[in-house]
Every structure is written in C-alpha cells, then in structure tokens.
Amino acid sequence: MCQFCHEHGDGKKWYLQAQNYSAELLNDLERRRFIEGFLEKYGNWEGAKVEKDFQKAFQGPAWLRKFFYYFQERRQRRDHFGQVVPLEDLAQVLDLTTSVVRIPCICRKINKGRTDAEYCLGLGLDAEKILGLEEAFLKTFNRGPDDAHFDRLTKEEALDLLGNFEKQGLIHTIWTFKTPFIGGLCNCDRADCLAMLSYRYDFRAFFRGEYVAAVAADACTGCRECHSLCQFGAIGFSVMDQKTFIDPLRCYGCGICRSACEMQAISLAPRNEHPLASKLW
Ligand code: SF4
Ligand code: SF4
Numbered sequence: 001m002c003q004f005c006h007e008h009g010d011g012k013k014w015y016l017q018a019q020n021y022s023a024e025l026l027n028d029l030e031r032r033r034f035i036e037g038f039l040e041k042y043g044n045w046e047g048a049k050v051e052k053d054f055q056k057a058f059q060g061p062a063w064l065r066k067f068f069y070y071f072q073e074r075r076q077r078r079d080h081f082g083q084v085v086p087l088e089d090l091a092q093v094l095d096l097t098t099s100v101v102r103i104p105c106i107c108r109k110i111n112k113g114r115t116d117a118e119y120c121l122g123l124g125l126d127a128e129k130i131l132g133l134e135e136a137f138l139k140t141f142n143r144g145p146d147d148a149h150f151d152r153l154t155k156e157e158a159l160d161l162l163g164n165f166e167k168q169g170l171i172h173t174i175w176t177f178k179t180p181f182i183g184g185l186c187n188c189d190r191a192d193c194l195a196m197l198s199y200r201y202d203f204r205a206f207f208r209g210e211y212v213a214a215v216a217a218d219a220c221t222g223c224r225e226c227h228s229l230c231q232f233g234a235i236g237f238s239v240m241d242q243k244t245f246i247d248p249l250r251c252y253g254c255g256i257c258r259s260a261c262e263m264q265a266i267s268l269a270p271r272n273e274h275p276l277a278s279k280l281w
Contacts, residue, residue, distance in 0.1 A: 002207040008180035025181040036136040043140030047111035054201040082173040082206030086255035097123040121185040171254040209253030211268035219265035226257040248277040
C-alpha cells in the first residue's frame with residue numbers, strides 16, 4: 001500500500017474511498033482557490049522552460065538535487081500528486097464520482113500548445129460543481145466547463161474512452177487537487193506528460209500502481225506485441241527462450257501491456273505481496 005492508502009484510505013486503496021471524491025472537499029474554499037490558481041499558473045508554463053529547469057537541477061551536484069527534490073516532492077504530495085491506476089480499478093473509481101467530464105490536458109497545452117487535446121477526465125468537476133472556476137478554465141483553454149463545451153460522460157462512455165487510450169499506449173493516472181481530493185484522471189505518455197518528464201529526471205510526481213505485472217511463460221508465444229506499450233522500459237525478452245519477461249523493479253503496474261496480448265499471458269498481482277516490489281512506490 002502506498003503512503004496515501006495509509007493516510008487517506010485506512011490501509012485500503014485510497015482512490016477507492018468515496019470520501020476522497022466528496023463535494024465537501026471540493027467546496028473547501030482553499031481547494032477551489034488552489035484549482036483556480038493551478039489552471040492559471042500552469043496554463044502559462046512553457047514546456048521547453050520546464051525541461052530546461054529539470055536539466056539544470058539534474059546536472060547540479062547530487063546533494064543539492066536531493067535536497068531540492070525532497071522539498072518539492074513533499075509539497076507536491078500535499079498539493080497535487082498522482083498514482084498509476086489500472087483500468088479495472090478505474091471502473092470502481094467511476095462508481096464513486098458524481099460526474100465525469102472530458103477536459104483538455106494541461107500538460108499537452110504546456111508541451112505542445114494544444115488546447116483541444118482532450119485526454120483528461122475531470123472527476124466531480126462538472127458545470128454545477130465548478131461554479132466560480134469558469135474564468136480560470138476560459139483563460140487556460142479558451143473554453144468553459146459547461147456542458148456545451150466539456151462533454152459529460154456516462155461511466156460506460158468513460159470506460160470505452162479509457163480502453164481506447166490504453167490500446168494507444170496511454171497509461172492512466174489519478175491526481176489530487178490538495179490531497180486527498182481526487183479531481184483528475186489523466187491518460188499519459190512519456191512524450192507529452194509533465195509528470196512523466198519529471199520521472200525521467202528522477203523526480204517523483206506520482207506513485208507506482210498498487211500492482212505489478214508478470215508474464216505466464218507457458219502462455220507467451222514471444223510475439224512481442226506488448227513491448228512497444230510499456231512506458232517504463234519494464235518489458236524484456238529472452239532470446240534463448242523466445243519469451244517475454246517483466247522486470248518487477250521497473251514495472252509501474254499500469255496494466256496496459258495486457259491490452260496487446262491476445263494470449264492473455266500478462267496479469268497483475270498486488271504489489272504489497274510481491275517479494276521484491278512491495279516497498280517500491
Ligand atoms: S510492464 Fe508494468 S509498467 Fe510496463 S506496461 Fe506492463 S504493467 Fe505497465
Ligand atoms: S503480447 Fe503476450 S504473447 Fe506476445 S510477447 Fe507479449 S506476453 Fe508474450
């Protein structure tokens with residue numbers, strides 16, 4: 001179990017606790033101001049500058065980087081932190097939220113200048129709940145969070161969309177806005193997502209998933225269809241056995257490699273029961 005499961009889930013998966021999606025949390029004034037400030041602040045960021053800052057930190061002395069990352073990560077965990085979540089758990093997440101709206105991705109706006117890249121889902125952030133934040137959305141994306149602009153999705157529509165993203169190789173992550181409130185469900189890859197960019201520079205902005213994947217060697221045909229889907233470089237291949245294997249120390253438990261496997265040779269098992277990966281978050 002990750003830190004948030006202990007702190008915000010009573011030792012169970014924190015993202016499957018209804019209270020972490022509650023309107024009471026969203027209506028907290030400080031949190032609403034944070035969301036508003038978040039959109040305005042990050043909406044003005046430029047991808048190239050963010051990368052340059054990371055490069056600067058990465059090239060500096062190791063002790064300074066550790067010091068800087070320590071405080072940044074602590075702040076991040078308090079304000080806006082994520083976790084990788086596989087599709088089957090997201091089906092349960094969608095049962096807990098009062099609404100799902102499809103919204104543009106702020107990372108893709110920062111990195112690619114796109115305000116129409118609708119890869120994210122707002123949880124509980126529909127028109128009625130987000131009153132007062134219209135201006136911030138308009139400034140960032142040139143469009144408002146009303147039903148005319150942001151599509152409200154049923155659970156089935158959201159699951160279909162997430163399944164499609166998965167086939168394209170996007171991993172699913174959920175995000176807090178002032179932890180523990182969970183307001184975002186993103187679909188990320190290493191090319192466009194800022195959190196994945198920070199991972200490249202050894203800065204953690206999200207937890208690994210609560211699972212670890214493994215390949216059943218007797219079912220694997222060695223077709224390698226799953227290889228291109230892993231965003232974390234966790235999939236390897238034994239030339240001698242002509243079988244795929246997964247490195248549990250690199251696996252983030254996103255589960256998307258399963259969507260490429262016609263043999264259903266890949267499965268997820270609880271991370272906390274894994275002898276090597278149980279303490280890796
Ligand atoms: S090996 Fe692990 S991290 Fe890579 S795609 Fe599969 S589940 Fe995700
Ligand atoms: S897609 Fe399935 S059968 Fe093909 S290499 Fe990967 S695990 Fe093996």
